[in-house]
Structure formats: structure tokens, C-alpha cells
Amino acid sequence: MSHRLQVKFGDITLKNPIMPASGCFGFGRDYAKFYDLSQLGAVVVKATTLEERIGNPTPRLAETPSGMLNAIGLQNPGVEAVINEEIPWLTQFDVPIIVNVAGSMTEDYIEVAERISAVKDVAMIELNISCPNVKQGGIAFGTDKKVAHELTKAVKKASQVPVYVKLSPNVTDIVEMAEAVAEAGADGLSMINTLLGMRFDLRTRKPILANQTGGLSGPAIKPVALRMIYEVSKRVALPIIGMGGITTAEDVAEFFLAGASAVAVGTANFVDPYVMPKIIQDLERVLDEMGVKSITELTGKGWS
Amino acid sequence: MxxxxxxxxxxxxxxxxxxxxxxxxxxxxxxxxxxxxxxxxxxxxxxxxxxxxxxxxxxxxxxxxxxxxxxxxxxxxxxxxxxxxxxxxxxxxxxxxxxxxGNGFTIEDAEENGSVLLLGGGIGIPPLYYLKKELVAKKVQVTTLLGYQTLSDSFLIDEFKALGETRVASMDGSIGIKGTVLQLISELEKWDTFYAVGPTGMLKAIQQKWGDTAINGYVSLEERMGCGVGACYGCIVKVDPSIDKKGYKKVCSDGPVFSFREVIL
The missing domain is CATH 2.40.30.10 (Translation factors)
Structure with a gap:
């Protein structure tokens, strides 16, 4: 196998830079019916909280031009079930496991990080301080740089594995947020989470989503993600997992140019369940066309 | 797939x-x-x-x-x-x-010479046709009740009639009796199993009508979907926790057909 797509995050080697975005892939079971998950660079599972969460009422989804809004509300079976049922199942695949950790209080985050990072098969934690769809926690931690700093520091102390902080785009200055979590010891960044949005139903004259607001994802947010990754990567010396509307191998190359070192594919999985294997297959062609030997060469090549 | x-x-x-x-x-x-x-x-x-x-x-x-x-x-x-x-x-x-x-209708427990009732409302009606065909092929006695808004948005009535007893209602009375599909149910008849597809209001009314009886029944639900395969948790329906302790199911991959007693509409 060629190593042109291989990327490294500290001690962790990914065979390629393609992974699912948390929340768009469940715990992998649904897409394992379509292909062998070992093909992926990593698997990022759904946000995991201390206790089980039942999520928001429906409708939870609304379509938008080249995108969609979601307000799932971090539905998940809780850390205990994730450790006992989901992670062991995922270990049958030859792929690093990244667990997205969420909570309503600092103590919850710490406990989940402690427990999940103690599982030998968990390679990394993605610290979710940016979910826009829950009343408590989530985005509240991701829009105040002091709070984000403190939480990152606490989780970093609790975790036995590298901690990547998933940043919210719903801030005035994302560089400031990135700097705050970098100072707190984050091993890397994951960006961007969804953008807050709304849609209304003309018949009911009410918001379509039961939660009223939701997170915008899909190709519609790609330029915003690229701009934010560009700004952050130029100022903060941490590796970035880039995401936001990626649907093709060309999109992946674009995210690398902006400053990403790996990428996550989210909404595109819903349109084509095979999108990630297809992107992985297409990437070498894109590298050839760009005259590049290894994809790592592209990171930050778009900086001016 | x-x-x-x-x-x-x-x-x-x-x-x-x-x-x-x-x-x-x-x-x-x-x-x-x-x-x-x-x-x-x-x-x-x-x-x-x-x-x-x-x-x-x-x-x-x-x-x-x-x-x-x-x-x-x-x-x-x-x-x-x-x-x-x-x-x-x-x-x-x-x-x-x-x-x-998704998972289709459970037709295994419909027995030869058993009696089945199909209830369809509006754009929920089409899948009942394929179901009726399969049931009739199994020699099950099938009665079909179809409800529409009005004559101009009615469809498939002749096709259903060709497969067996079919009664029709419309909200304005322009075709069949005036009223909903529930008004087509005769209290004199008895069925082993029913299958219902239609708007949530119709399915709720059916739940209320038969929830405390012995009848076996299935409903097919509709919800906005994201992935369609169970990954995104967009199309959740609440279920009776005494039947499934998780308290929810996914319409796309656990359904769209559910036992009518398990879902909370």
C-alpha cells in the first residue's frame, strides 16, 4: 500500500486523513453494513456524555440550500454503554478510534474523559465544546475563551490520550478561542462544528425544528470552515482536523491548503454512504494532478 | 447494499x-x-x-x-x-x-384464511397496495379502507378493488362516504391484524380506538430523514419504555413499520 495518504498525529499514524465527523456516523455500525471500516483513517464516534441522553424532540432536521440543519441534542447511550458495547465492537476494525466527549458540567467532561481514555483502544479524545443544540453545556463552553481554557486544562489532566478540541464557529474571533485552548495544553484542534441557523415552515408559521435553532452543515458551510482553518492554522501551531461540507477529494485538498492535517466528512455520508471510501480512492489522483507526492506536503500550502 | x-x-x-x-x-x-x-x-x-x-x-x-x-x-x-x-x-x-x-410489514403472522384490515390515508396509501397483493397471494382475507381529502387527489381505488373488498372515504364526501377512514370501520366486523399508513392524526386515532383491545396491528411512520440508514438519529420516534427500555427507535432503520402499541405518537 502506498504511504502517500498517511498522516501522523504525534504517536498515532493514520493510513489516510479521512474520518467521519462525529455525529454523522453513529458508532459505525450503520456504515459497516456498506463497507469495511478499516479503510478509513480513523473512526470518530458520536458525542458521548456521562449519562444516557434521549436528545431533542422531532423534527430534528431541516434542509437548506446545499446544507441541512440538525438539532439532535447529543442523543447517546452514555459513557458506560459506549465503553461496554460500542468500543469493543469497533475494535474488530484496524482503525484508530476517536471518541467525542460532551457534557453539561466540567465534572461530567472530566469523568467521561477519565473513563473513556482509560480504554486501551481509544486513540484520542475530541473535546466537544461546541454543540449548539443542547440547553446546557456544549456551546456554552466553546464561546467563552476563559471557560474553554479551564475545561481544556481539566480534561487534558484527566485524559490518558491526546485531546483535540472541537471549536465552534459561532464566535466573533475563532483565533482567540484556538489560542486559549492551545495554551491550556490541547494536542490539536478539530474545526469547525456547525453554524447556528433556523428555518421556518410557511404553513405553520413556526420554526421547522422542534428545537427552533439547529446546526448548519454541508457544502454551504465549506467556505466558512476554510476561512477559519486558514486563520487559525497561521496563528496556532497545533494540528487541525478540518471539517465543514467536504464531499470530494478535491475538497480534502482544499482543506489541506487552508491548513488542515486531516479531515472529517459529515453530512456527505447521508447523501452517499460510500463517500469516504470514494474520496480515499480519488485522493491519489488529485495528488497526481497537483504534482504532490505526499498529502502532508499540502498542509498550509495555501497560506500567503 | x-x-x-x-x-x-x-x-x-x-x-x-x-x-x-x-x-x-x-x-x-x-x-x-x-x-x-x-x-x-x-x-x-x-x-x-x-x-x-x-x-x-x-x-x-x-x-x-x-x-x-x-x-x-x-x-x-x-x-x-x-x-x-x-x-x-x-x-x-x-x-x-x-x-x-428499512423493515417492511410483518406478514408472517397473517395466516391463510385469516382476516386483515388495511387502513390508508392520503399519500400513505401506496405501500398498502404491494402489501395487499402479497397478502392476497397468501389467501388472507383482506379488507381495505382508503381515505382521501377529495376526489381530485384520489388514486389507486380501482387497483385496490381488483384485489378485494375496498371502501373509500373523503373529507368533503366527493368520493365515497364523507369523513375519515376511521368512519369506514364497521363495529360488526372483526380482524386478526391491521396495517395502517397515513397522517399522524389518523394513526393516533387508531391507537386510541384499538389500544385496549386484543387486535394485532402495525403502523408505518413518516419522519424527516437524514442518512436513511440509522446513523444520524434524525428520525427518532418515542417508544413505550416498557416494550423497549431504550425509549426510542429510528424510523428509517428500526421502522418505518412498528407494532402500533409500541410507538408514542
Whole structure:
């Protein structure tokens, strides 16, 4: 196998830079019916909280031009079930496991990080301080740089594995947020989470989503993600997992140019369940066309 | 399961905002037929075009399947940009189709000479046709009750009648009796099992009517879907925690058909 797509995050080697975005892939079971998950660079599972969460009422989804809004509300079976049922199942695949950790209080985050990072098969934690769809926690931690700093520091102390902080785009200055979590010891960044949005139903004259607001994802947010990754990567010396509307191998190359070192594919999985294997297959062609030997060469090549 | 490019054989309006589309699936072979031949109650997840707008696929139920020609027959109602664009597709064009998805109607417990009631409302009616065909083939006694808004948006009535007893209601009385499908139920008749597809209000009324009786029944639900395969948790329905301790199920992958007692509508 060629190593042109291989990327490294500290001690962790990914065979390629393609992974699912948390929340768009469940715990992998649904897409394992379509292909062998070992093909992926990593698997990022759904946000995991201390206790089980039942999520928001429906409708939870609304379509938008080249995108969609979601307000799932971090539905998940809780850390205990994730450790006992989901992670062991995922270990049958030859792929690093990244667990997205969420909570309503600092103590919850710490406990989940402690427990999940103690599982030998968990390679990394993605610290979710940016979910826009829950009343408590989530985005509240991701829009105040002091709070984000403190939480990152606490989780970093609790975790036995590298901690990547998933940043919210719903801030005035994302560089400031990135700097705050970098100072707190984050091993890397994951960006961007969804953008807050709304849609209304003309018949009911009410918001379509039961939660009223939701997170915008899909190709519609790609330029915003690229701009934010560009700004952050130029100022903060941490590796970035880039995401936001990626649907093709060309999109992946674009995210690398902006400053990403790996990428996550989210909404595109819903349109084509095979999108990630297809992107992985297409990437070498894109590298050839760009005259590049290894994809790592592209990171930050778009900086001016 | 692999998405296939189906050729459009037919795509025509059959009633007010109601269209029939027939798609040929040439990818069915002996090896994949178990997965690729649809069961009544399953659905196909159709990509509207090859751009990102509209982005998400559209779930459409299966009215009938012709196994000799591998023709999939579906009825849909134009609701928004997605279904409107599908209605403009020409014969010979290709459609990107994923499916069949979901779990269909449980027909195993419908016995020969047993009696079954089908209740359909509006655009929920089409999958009952494929179901009725299979039940009739099993020599089950089937009565069908169909409810529409009005004459101009009614469809499939003759086709249902050709398969057995069928009674019709419409909200304005322009076809059949005036009222809802529930008013077509005669208290003198008894059934072993019912299958219902239609608006939530109709399904709720059925739950209330028969929740405390011994009848066995199934409902098929509709919800906005994201992935269509169970990953995104977009189309959740609450279920009675005494039946399933999780307290929820996914319409796309656990359903769309559920036992009528388990779901909280």
C-alpha cells in the first residue's frame, strides 16, 4: 500500500486523513453494513456524555440550500454503554478510534474523559465544546475563551490520550478561542462544528425544528470552515482536523491548503454512504494532478 | 447494499399532485436479490439530482414491484423542491436510488384464511397496495379502507378493488362516504391484524380506538430523514419504555413499520 495518504498525529499514524465527523456516523455500525471500516483513517464516534441522553424532540432536521440543519441534542447511550458495547465492537476494525466527549458540567467532561481514555483502544479524545443544540453545556463552553481554557486544562489532566478540541464557529474571533485552548495544553484542534441557523415552515408559521435553532452543515458551510482553518492554522501551531461540507477529494485538498492535517466528512455520508471510501480512492489522483507526492506536503500550502 | 442508477420507465401525474414513477433496477441478480428485491413497507431513498441542492435524498414508499422485469413502482406527492424536481424527470433518465431500506410489514403472522384490515390515508396509501397483493397471494382475507381529502387527489381505488373488498372515504364526501377512514370501520366486523399508513392524526386515532383491545396491528411512520440508514438519529420516534427500555427507535432503520402499541405518537 502506498504511504502517500498517511498522516501522523504525534504517536498515532493514520493510513489516510479521512474520518467521519462525529455525529454523522453513529458508532459505525450503520456504515459497516456498506463497507469495511478499516479503510478509513480513523473512526470518530458520536458525542458521548456521562449519562444516557434521549436528545431533542422531532423534527430534528431541516434542509437548506446545499446544507441541512440538525438539532439532535447529543442523543447517546452514555459513557458506560459506549465503553461496554460500542468500543469493543469497533475494535474488530484496524482503525484508530476517536471518541467525542460532551457534557453539561466540567465534572461530567472530566469523568467521561477519565473513563473513556482509560480504554486501551481509544486513540484520542475530541473535546466537544461546541454543540449548539443542547440547553446546557456544549456551546456554552466553546464561546467563552476563559471557560474553554479551564475545561481544556481539566480534561487534558484527566485524559490518558491526546485531546483535540472541537471549536465552534459561532464566535466573533475563532483565533482567540484556538489560542486559549492551545495554551491550556490541547494536542490539536478539530474545526469547525456547525453554524447556528433556523428555518421556518410557511404553513405553520413556526420554526421547522422542534428545537427552533439547529446546526448548519454541508457544502454551504465549506467556505466558512476554510476561512477559519486558514486563520487559525497561521496563528496556532497545533494540528487541525478540518471539517465543514467536504464531499470530494478535491475538497480534502482544499482543506489541506487552508491548513488542515486531516479531515472529517459529515453530512456527505447521508447523501452517499460510500463517500469516504470514494474520496480515499480519488485522493491519489488529485495528488497526481497537483504534482504532490505526499498529502502532508499540502498542509498550509495555501497560506500567503 | 449499493446505490443503483435506475432507468425511469414511466413518470406521470395520476391525480392532483400525485405522480407515479416506475424505475427499472438492472442490477438485481441471483447473488444480491435477497437484499435488492423490496418487501412491502420498505422504502427507497432517492437522490434528486447530482448537485448538492437539494442535498438530502427523498424517502419514497413502494407501491408495487414487478419481479419479472425488476420494475419498481412508486407513488409520490409533490411537496417541495425535491419531489417537484423528481416530477420533471423524463423517461429514460437515470435516478440514483439507495435501497430498499428499512423493515417492511410483518406478514408472517397473517395466516391463510385469516382476516386483515388495511387502513390508508392520503399519500400513505401506496405501500398498502404491494402489501395487499402479497397478502392476497397468501389467501388472507383482506379488507381495505382508503381515505382521501377529495376526489381530485384520489388514486389507486380501482387497483385496490381488483384485489378485494375496498371502501373509500373523503373529507368533503366527493368520493365515497364523507369523513375519515376511521368512519369506514364497521363495529360488526372483526380482524386478526391491521396495517395502517397515513397522517399522524389518523394513526393516533387508531391507537386510541384499538389500544385496549386484543387486535394485532402495525403502523408505518413518516419522519424527516437524514442518512436513511440509522446513523444520524434524525428520525427518532418515542417508544413505550416498557416494550423497549431504550425509549426510542429510528424510523428509517428500526421502522418505518412498528407494532402500533409500541410507538408514542
Amino acid at each position: 449499493i446505490p443503483f442508477m435506475g432507468s425511469i420507465i414511466q413518470n406521470e401525474q395520476i391525480a392532483d399532485r400525485i405522480y407515479r414513477i416506475v424505475i427499472e433496477n438492472t442490477t438485481i441478480n441471483e447473488k444480491n436479490q435477497k437484499q435488492m428485491i423490496p418487501k412491502p413497507g420498505q422504502f427507497y431513498y432517492i437522490r434528486v439530482n447530482d448537485t448538492t441542492d437539494p442535498l438530502l435524498r427523498r424517502p419514497i414508499s413502494i407501491q408495487d414491484f414487478d419481479g419479472k422485469r425488476n420494475h419498481i413502482k412508486m407513488l409520490y406527492r409533490t411537496e417541495g423542491i425535491g419531489t417537484t424536481q423528481i416530477s420533471q424527470k423524463k423517461i429514460g433518465e437515470k435516478l440514483d436510488v439507495l435501497g430498499p431500506l
